[in-house]
Amino acid sequence: MREDGPPAPGAIRLEARAKLNLVLEVVGRRPDGYHEIRSVIAPLDLADTVTVERLEEPAGSLELEVDPPGVVGEADNLALRAARLMRDAAGVPDAGARIRIAKRIPVAAGLGGGSTDAAAVLLALNRLWGLGWPAERLQALGARLGADVPACLRGVLGETVLAEGVGERVTTLPPAPRLHVVLATPEATWPGPKTRTVYAAYRPPGIGARAEQAVAALRRGDTAGLLAAVANDLEPGAAALVPAIRHLREAFLSAGAPVVAMAGAGPTVFALAPDPALAERLAAAARPLARAIHVTATGDVLP
Numbered sequence: 059m060r061e062d063g064p065p066a067p068g069a070i071r072l073e074a075r076a077k078l079n080l081v082l083e084v085v086g087r088r089p090d091g092y093h094e095i096r097s098v099i100a101p102l103d104l105a106d107t108v109t110v111e112r113l114e115e116p117a118g119s120l121e122l123e124v125d126p127p128g129v130v131g132e133a134d135n136l137a138l139r140a141a142r143l144m145r146d147a148a149g150v151p152d153a154g155a156r157i158r159i160a161k162r163i164p165v166a167a168g169l170g171g172g173s174t175d176a177a178a179v180l181l182a183l184n185r186l187w188g189l190g191w192p193a194e195r196l197q198a199l200g201a202r203l204g205a206d207v208p209a210c211l212r213g214v215l216g217e218t219v220l221a222e223g224v225g226e227r228v229t230t231l232p233p234a235p236r237l238h239v240v241l242a243t244p245e246a247t248w249p250g251p252k253t254r255t256v257y258a259a260y261r262p263p264g265i266g267a268r269a270e271q272a273v274a275a276l277r278r279g280d281t282a283g284l285l286a287a288v289a290n291d292l293e294p295g296a297a298a299l300v301p302a303i304r305h306l307r308e309a310f311l312s313a314g315a316p317v318v319a320m321a322g323a324g325p326t327v328f329a330l331a332p333d334p335a336l337a338e339r340l341a342a343a344a345r346p347l348a349r350a351i352h353v354t355a356t357g358d359v360l361p
């Protein structure tokens with residue numbers, strides 16, 4: 059599902075890929091309340107399409123259009139905030155842009171939709187405005203918008219990463235193998251702002267040194283070892299707040315899923331499947347319990 063036809067001459071189009079935290083391990087807490095994590099994050103085929111083009115008049119204007127309209131606010135959109143930040147940081151107050159986002163990643167689902175749109179905007183404006191900044195500099199800027207923007211930026215480039223610190227410190231890993239992924243996103247009502255509430259609900263002891271296990275498995279090309287490491291420290295706390303998370307886990311397991319975990323801060327629950335036929339059966343089992351189902355895959359290049 060890509061935007062129809064090529065972008066207009068001079069426009070830049072990028073696939074803002076959703077991210078999947080294959081492992082999310084909480085390792086500590088900072089004095090400011092943020093949690094320190096170790097997370098192995100792979101890009102998914104599921105993506106929003108972000109197109110940017112020059113806007114000359116009036117000087118310095120930044121416009122955003124999201125399709126379909128109304129799925130996310132445009133005024134406080136992370137993509138627009140990324141563009142403003144970039145224009146100010148680069149000292150080009152007269153540079154303008156029109157940004158279009160074809161939205162496919164479910165919103166507030168734990169799949170990093172806003173962060174990956176912001177990351178794609180940084181990468182695209184860097185080219186549109188001829189800034190020539192290295193990815194590391196874009197990542198540092200992106201970290202000011204959200205802890206997982208740097209990891210999403212690497213994901214747009216097709217990279218699997220280890221994210222450390224509060225998520226902003228990223229190291230490139232060997233690409234995750236191609237895994238079929240079923241994403242089931244339930245309706246959810248949280249007692250406060252989702253990500254903050256879910257982090258606050260975390261209680262030790264957690265899943266242990268799974269990130270290290272996953273990194274070692276990736277480095278030796280051991281898919282079974284990687285699958286054995288998949289887990290998310292935020293899942294038990296989130297499932298206590300939103301029981302649909304537990305129901306989806308149970309539905310996937312009963313339908314024969316070998317690996318199930320929650321995505322990011324939820325509420326999406328994902329299952330990994332060795333073959334597309336099983337993925338379709340898992341999707342069917344989860345459908346009655348979810349507001350959105352996507353069958354997608356991990357990978358360094360888009361098909």
Ligand SMILES: C[C@@](CO)(OP(=O)(O)O)[C@H](O)COP(=O)(O)OP(=O)(O)OC[C@H]1O[C@@H](n2ccc(N)nc2=O)[C@H](O)[C@@H]1O
Nearest residue numbers: 091092093168169170204205206224253254257322323324
């Ligand atoms: C959980 C993760 C996993 O990749 O993704 P999502 O599921 O939200 O997409 C990320 O850590 C989400 O990072 P991000 O969405 O950028 O978080 P931010 O907006 O920076 O933070 C929102 C709030 O979550 C809490 N927070 C965030 C990150 C972190 N490492 N520790 C925290 O305690 C803080 O209370 C913060 O005020």
Ligand SMILES: Nc1ncnc2c1ncn2[C@@H]1O[C@H](COP(=O)(O)OP(=O)(O)O)[C@@H](O)[C@H]1O
Nearest residue numbers: 130135136165166167168169170171172173175
């Ligand atoms: N471009 C965007 N796409 C999605 N959500 C956005 C965007 N810009 C801002 N947001 C806001 O960010 C919040 C988190 O959404 P999102 O990034 O999709 O999920 P998550 O943090 O669960 O991965 C939502 O409240 C949404 O309104």
